[in-house]
Amino acid sequence: MSNVPLMPMATAVWLVENTTLTFKQIAIFCNLHEVEIQGIADGEVAKGIMAYNPIISGQLTREEIELSSKDEDRYLQIKNTDIEISNEDKKVKKYIPLSRRQDKPDAVLWLIKNHSILKESQIAKLVGVTKSPVISIKNKSYRNYNNLDPRDPVALGIFSQKALAEAIEKAERRIKKEKKEKEKAKKTREVSNNE
Numbered sequence: 001m002s003n004v005p006l007m008p009m010a011t012a013v014w015l016v017e018n019t020t021l022t023f024k025q026i027a028i029f030c031n032l033h034e035v036e037i038q039g040i041a042d043g044e045v046a047k048g049i050m051a052y053n054p055i056i057s058g059q060l061t062r063e064e065i066e067l068s069s070k071d072e073d074r075y076l077q078i079k080n081t082d083i084e085i086s087n088e089d090k091k092v093k094k095y096i097p098l099s100r101r102q103d104k105p106d107a108v109l110w111l112i113k114n115h116s117i118l119k120e121s122q123i124a125k126l127v128g129v130t131k132s133p134v135i136s137i138k139n140k141s142y143r144n145y146n147n148l149d150p151r152d153p154v155a156l157g158i159f160s161q162k163a164l165a166e167a168i169e170k171a172e173r174r175i176k177k178e179k180k181e182k183e184k185a186k187k188t189r190e191v192s193n194n195e
Helices: 008-018 024-031 034-042 062-070 102-116 120-127 132-137 159-195
Strands: none
Touching: 008 024, 008 034, 024 034, 102 120, 102 132, 120 132, 120 159
16 A cells, blocks of 8 residues: 555554554554564564554544445555644754854844844844844943944854844834824824814
């Protein structure tokens, strides 16, 4: 069988424990030998392997198991082998070697000088520091401020050009929104003053 379920041995354990399927049916479905399935049932094989429910993962349906349980000559048909594992929601933090971490204050200073529209929180998130060093560098009260050399964090490899562009775009949207709100508040004040 070309379509093998995810974690075949654990799936076989679950099928042995929770269904009335024959050893041959389970063996063919899980792409295992019939003797291995017999060993699972006897408790000699797969000791300590936690059973994996193929129904929850969407690889089998309860109806499919019932149909095969009633007919020994019918083999289980896998429903879905493409289980989506999405990384879009999770952003993986890029590892920055110790030798490059000392460049972070320089990167913060560069961002403050070259992209003043970015908020402290945005700079902190981009560079991977807390907000307090960003504020202290901005106020020139950072402990080592005189020795800082503003350097491009993209060139240093701290983050990508895409991440910088997205942060700038977000800051520009925020500024436009704030400007519109100020104009709206100003017009509201003028109208209330004229009445």
